[in-house]
Amino acid sequence: MKWDAAWCLASETKLTQKTRERQYQFLLELQEKEGLRSLGLMSSQVWRDDPKRLCFLLSRYKFVAKMFAGMNRVLEVGCGDAFGTRIVQKEVQQVVATDFDPVFVQHVNEHRDPDLPLVCKLHDMVQVPMKEDFDGVYALDVIEHVAPHQEDRFVANLSASLNWKGVCVIGTPSLESQAYASTPSKEGHVNCKTGPGLRELMSKYFHNVFIFSMNDEVVHTGFYPMAHYIFALCCSRR
Numbered sequence: 001m002k003w004d005a006a007w008c009l010a011s012e013t014k015l016t017q018k019t020r021e022r023q024y025q026f027l028l029e030l031q032e033k034e035g036l037r038s039l040g041l042m043s044s045q046v047w048r049d050d051p052k053r054l055c056f057l058l059s060r061y062k063f064v065a066k067m068f069a070g071m072n073r074v075l076e077v078g079c080g081d082a083f084g085t086r087i088v089q090k091e092v093q094q095v096v097a098t099d100f101d102p103v104f105v106q107h108v109n110e111h112r113d114p115d116l117p118l119v120c121k122l123h124d125m126v127q128v129p130m131k132e133d134f135d136g137v138y139a140l141d142v143i144e145h146v147a148p149h150q151e152d153r154f155v156a157n158l159s160a161s162l163n164w165k166g167v168c169v170i171g172t173p174s175l176e177s178q179a180y181a182s183t184p185s186k187e188g189h190v191n192c193k194t195g196p197g198l199r200e201l202m203s204k205y206f207h208n209v210f211i212f213s214m215n216d217e218v219v220h221t222g223f224y225p226m227a228h229y230i231f232a233l234c235c236s237r238r
Contacts, residue, residue, distance in 0.1 A: 040081025041107050057084050059217040064138045064169050065091040071135040075161055077125050078142035082108045089116055098123040126150050129160035137161050138169040144189045159205040159237045168234040177228040195224030198232050206234035
């Protein structure tokens with residue numbers, strides 16, 4: 001909506017507040033009409049306790065969104081509260097989000113945005129692949145929670161959920177970063193990887209594996225042991 005049209009529309013309502021710059025008046029109109037958007041279960045806690053971490057989270061989703069831009073159907077594994085999923089939704093035709101925890105799946109489905117509806121399903125990728133196949137699959141901050149003896153089955157099921165030309169993105173805190181991790185993070189992180197270790201695992205299931213380093217919001221190709229976070233971009237499934 002352009003600012004002049006928004007100003008005229010707002011002037012016809014019962015709003016008593018007026019912004020000093022009229023191009024912002026539509027914000028009050030939008031608030032009155034639709035309310036304000038809220039954060040999710042996880043993102044709300046992060047915003048309260050350490051808001052800069054939301055920058056890191058959203059930057060990871062932006063990386064996935066740019067790698068998958070233009071794809072038709074994309075699968076997210078381990079979506080949590082799906083706060084960052086919206087970034088990927090803006091770049092692809094459809095995202096199917098999954099999590100193995102019914103609490104998060106219920107939360108996502110109860111708070112879905114009517115302007116950008118999201119399909120969210122209960123699914124445990126360690127157990128079985130998805131029945132349908134996808135152009136892309138991604139899992140951010142998931143594999144470090146998968147027990148080492150289950151990681152091969154997890155990645156095999158990821159691969160089996162892709163079509164023949166599908167692309168997979170895995171993002172995880174690096175093993176080296178765990179010296180600086182919080183106590184709750186360390187409790188759940190049972191399987192962090194080095195850059196070479198992640199490449200070795202993913203190369204069992206994909207012919208081409210590209211490893212990227214990430215520090216804060218910046219993705220690069222620098223020295224893996226100095227990266228706080230690592231990505232594996234995988235294609236050409238075996």
